[in-house]
Amino acid sequence: MHDGADAVAERSDEAPVRPRRKGIYILPNLFTLAALFGGFYAIVMAMNGLFDQAAIGIFCAMVLDSLDGRVARMTNTQSTFGEQMDSLSDMVSFGAAPALVVYVWALTPLGRWGWIAAFIYCSCAALRLARFNTNLTVVDKRFFQGLPSPAAAALVVGFIWLMDNQGFNGSAEGLWLSWVSFGFTLYAGLTMVTNVPFYSFKDVSFKRSVPFITIVAIALGIGFITLHPPLVLFALFVVYGVSGYGVYVWKRMKGKPVSVIATSMDEPDEKGLHH
Template sequence: MNLPQSPNNAPDADDDLEPVGPRPRPKGIYALPNAITLSALFASFYAIVMAMNGRFETACIAIFAAAVLDSLDGRVARMTNTQSAFGEQMDSLADMVSFGAAPALIVYQWALKDMGKLGWIPAFVYIAGAALRLARFNVNIGVVDKRYFQGLPSPAAAALVMGLIWVVDDAGIKGVGRVDWAAWSAFAVTLFAGLSMVTNAPFYSFKVFGGRRSVPFIVLVAIALGIAVVSLDPPRVLFALFCAYGLSGYVIYGIKKSRGKPVSVIATSTDEPDEEGLHR
């Protein structure tokens, strides 16, 4: 016999509201990836201080160290499942300092300040290009073809400018502002790097390597040989590599254009009015 349920035996209304499955991970700040980001930020701060004291070679090495650390924090967060909105914002702000403000200030202190107000132009174009590039990257992060970067990545732009400084300083040339060819080279390279960050040229991202994707054994041999070559003369080899990378996006753009292939790296539909200007 089924007895009617009394009010005391009725199921609790709150039982139907209990979540099914694992609870969502609480939002928080994770120490390891953010510590790496802070280390990159300190390296860029250290670079600025060294440039103010005339130690430009040390400043360049510090910016390269910041670039290495910047490449690690996101990977460490994904490997340890410690991604967070806070970490993303922290990384973006640190990148603006490390690869936007710091290189602009260092190259201005190194060669452009003796040009007067004319020296402001490439330094400001560079720092503005870095800000615009990072903002566009954050907005388009979900719709860009992961094989390519839209515009020159800010770490590569910083490496291009810092590589020039390192090469010239390593050659023993001091007082660069009074050496016409060196000062105008700094002007041109800084302006090129700043403008390249806001172009639509596709620069290869190298994201197909590493992570969980396997690679042929010969790739590891090539990496080992590359490290050996860089160790022979780090300033010149690194500068040459980043010069080649800085031009590669325009080469890819020209090849795709000549073959009639789409040159935009935006992967979404062109039907959206807000994205009309992103598909040219």
């Protein structure tokens, strides 16, 4: 009489256990969210006419963006979710935010040309991030293919920060400043989507011992930046923003390959997607 009940109980005992839901690593994603906030903060500050604060927000986002990946690798908390979150954060902080800040600050008097320049910058940032995410084989990890989006953002907002610090009030100064900003915006945007190699600093290891003089040099560098942050940071990123073309010319003269990354632009297999 109990055979049927025992069989039902046996089947229920053998039911598959539901897998645990995968969580999200909180530490690296906290840095990513903080970087995203820096970009959002920059947009809000620009809407309120506080362009120096907008620039500081994007520079803070740059620092935080450089830390989230390193923290994930050091704590072994890398994840696909984190990679996608980082790309979306970069698009806001280093794509949309600089484009909107420079448009509000100086490009508005140029009318159609102003918003076209801002859109070109924003779309080039998106294209560069998409190309970076489709990298198949990194031939030389020491170099980026094209200007990294944080450095491009630093060129644009660094110029704004420096001019604002010197008392230049963007579009109120006349068309000359608007056209100079137009040039910086186009240069930064288009350089992001070139094949020009820019040094990535990825071969710098924080786990390796260094001579004592290196720490002294870092301390002197920090002190040098604090003398006049807008000028020093802008000058550093101008040098970095043109350094890739120097490397490009040097590689051409030496007969070395210029493209440092192989990418795939193939569309995914669509079999079964359409009925």
